[in-house]
Amino acid sequence: MKLPEIEQAWQGVEKCRRCAIRSLVLFADLQREDFDHIHLPIEEMELTAGQSLYQSNQQGRYVFTIRQGLIKLTHPLANGHYRVIRLLRQGDLAGIEALNGARYLHHAEALQSTLICRIPIENIESLNSNTPHLYQQLTRRWHQIQQDADTWLAKFAQGGSRQRLAHLLLYLAEAESQPAFFLPGREDIGAMLGITTETASRLIADFRRSGFLHTGNGLASIEQDSLESIIAQG
Amino acid sequence: MKLPEIEQAWQGVEKCRRCAIRSLVLFADLQREDFDHIHLPIEEMELTAGQSLYQSNQQGRYVFTIRQGLIKLTHPLANGHYRVIRLLRQGDLAGIEALNGARYLHHAEALQSTLICRIPIENIESLNSNTPHLYQQLTRRWHQIQQDADTWLAKFAQGGSRQRLAHLLLYLAEAESQPAFFLPGREDIGAMLGITTETASRLIADFRRSGFLHTGNGLASIEQDSLESIIAQG
DNA sequence: CGGATCGTTGACAGGTATCAATGCTGGTGG
């Protein structure tokens, strides 16, 4: 794990160039020559469930891309609880606000085992001056964040809790190639929907009894049509 | 209103250069020479209360800076109602998503009489290739949007409706130099907090009777300490 | 086996949506 700096950098570039999901991440538009000109000390990390990626208000030196897994961004509340602001999934960027020289806005924590790449912000900024390709990707990410924020307000903070949960389950199920998806704990579900843990538990149990939701060994699957009819004032 | 194109452009630049709030808007970092090199056909517009600035899903050709007033960004809901996603105030940027070639994400409508500047996106993009100054400002705006989105989730979509309303009133009162501020209609307040119009009305009336809120000829003022104690589990 | 953590369920009080009716106000036309 403690290789010479230059070696490490080279590994990062090599790995990044061959990364199977590179089209999803920040460097999708970079040409071969961009890579050759710049040493990118990109490091892979694996987070176990419950492990923190960064803390709110911490001075940011890295930006992270999620290669696989699920990260929650949370905001502490006055009563000791927390509110989940957003989830990050494959291809999403974490800590992008560090590019402004600003501190991280959230507490970031893995919900399940999660694979990420860590990129120092100084490298992003030097890439920015050398190629316009990166700006486009960054702008796209900002745009994505805005869109996600809208989704969370319009779907997860609006209407009755049954409808909110239906929205959340559909959201979790989408963007998975498999029909099964990771179902967060009741406390996290509550923190995403702005409801209590107990209500979240009651609703999950109810959905399961009604056959809208099936669970097994930590994974879940849904009856899409049923959930959509709940949202449509069912 | 129908001057020759070149004349119009020059007016835009002149006005923009002398704008009293330029330090707040997009071109704060631009040097004199930047201005001289580029013709910016910036146009001022005044929106009356209730007037739309753009529609959701419309192809965006402009970005707007708010010089004075209040704009609501809304998202239609299935039941015919709408949800207010965010408010824009002096110095904020509207329609920034158009810079991606994307369509507008929201319906934007003036809550009160509002003064804006309209900037074609092609000019933003040509400025981007000539000076790095603009990028910084744009990034700052994206960052602001992310922060605002967090605020809305953590304050206006969390806890009881009394606490949400207290948060909203404090938010509306802040960033006003005067103690008095514009109080939106009950329907809009409901759409911001995710509650019904009736509940919003009841709470406003209650706050007024309790002396937390004072109103007169369309303007309002608050007792800051009282509202803060409501938020702190009062 | 015991303890810790998480999920489930119950009882009840309080809050909110819903349906409905009644004030209030500014603008319009006679």
Add this chain to the structure above:
DNA sequence: CCACCAGCATTGATACCTGTCAACGATCCG
């Protein structure tokens, strides 16, 4: 000028939903 109307705000009654407090069950791990 005044009567009227349309839109908004307020208020009431009630059923439903959710938070709260509390207990119990399930599962994992030492």
